[in-house]
Amino acid sequence: MLASIANRQSQIANALPWLDGSAFPLYLAPMAGVSDKIFRQLCKERGADVLVTEFVSAEGVFRRNERTREYLDFDQCERPLGVQLFGGDAAHMAEAARHVVDWVAPDFIDLNFGCPVNKVVAKNGGSALLKDCPTLAAVAEAVVRAVAPLPVTAKIRIGWDSDSINAPRVARILEETGIAAIAVHGRTRAQGYSGEADWNVIGDVVAAVSLPVIGNGDLTTPRDVARRREQTGIAGAMIGRAAMNSPWIFEQVKHYLATGEELPPPQDESRWNLIRRHCRLAVEEWGCEDKAMRSLRARLMAYSKAFRDSKQLRERFQHISSLAELDDIAITHLASCADVEAVVPTA
């Protein structure tokens, strides 16, 4: 028994070397509409170790439409990178995974067993499979077999609702199917994104399996990550919304874990430089400034949360449609901050 666990762990270390136990990798959480190529690279530059694409439906892979092509597009500098797939049909998922591997050669396939969205759940995808363990096992097993020796990981929630929390059991089932690592978002499907992530259940999952478990949910500061690591024994951490507000979170966590000291927050000027770069890259990618800037409004709202006077910024971002407007907002904001600093003594 012990020999077989050791054997399995050494297989995982070979397949997912960033989870070999010597490091504590930080994952950028997959986020539909957010973790596109541009944002993933901005996070990678600021310390994210492992990236995952936005979720892609198995059916979308068969259609190979423009949107799926975009979801699957990544640059070599983003490795290690996983493509996340969702779907409730084992044979389709296996075939889609095989196509993805032939098409873009990711470092791993990640299976989405956590999405709470009605449209996905209605088709027996995402978190619906937490209620249907035989199908969940069939999907995982089929994909593992289809892409072997490429590793397959899974992302789950802790259960369907508070009366059916079953993440430790689901994790054991996934381990049996040959899944190489599991990310656990500490909320039920019923919670959506409200309430708090339950890290006790994440700890129970760590105890239930010998696979690496990546903890996810409400990690917003370096201290949060250190505390949850200590509490649960997770092998890595996954960060979503905090990175949307401030991609510096990854280097801040790394510095804190290595030294026990907190880095000072980035200067406003650095934040603006990153925002402007993000927008410029998106405009180049879209080839249409107006469309790109409109699509970035929600992203700008998220970035604004890291600034002092975020309310005024949000009002302006609501209507933004050009890079020139962005520059104007940035210059006005930086000038107003300089005025405040001139008035308020900094001793």
Ligand SMILES: Cc1cc2nc3c(=O)[nH]c(=O)nc-3n(C[C@H](O)[C@H](O)[C@H](O)COP(=O)(O)O)c2cc1C
């Ligand atoms: C806008 C948005 C889109 C998301 N899309 C996905 C997705 O495509 N796949 C997935 O597994 N999780 C998705 N999630 C969930 C996140 O990966 C993560 O589990 C959740 O946000 C909790 O982590 P956090 O508290 O660090 O944000 C999404 C979350 C958000 C906010």
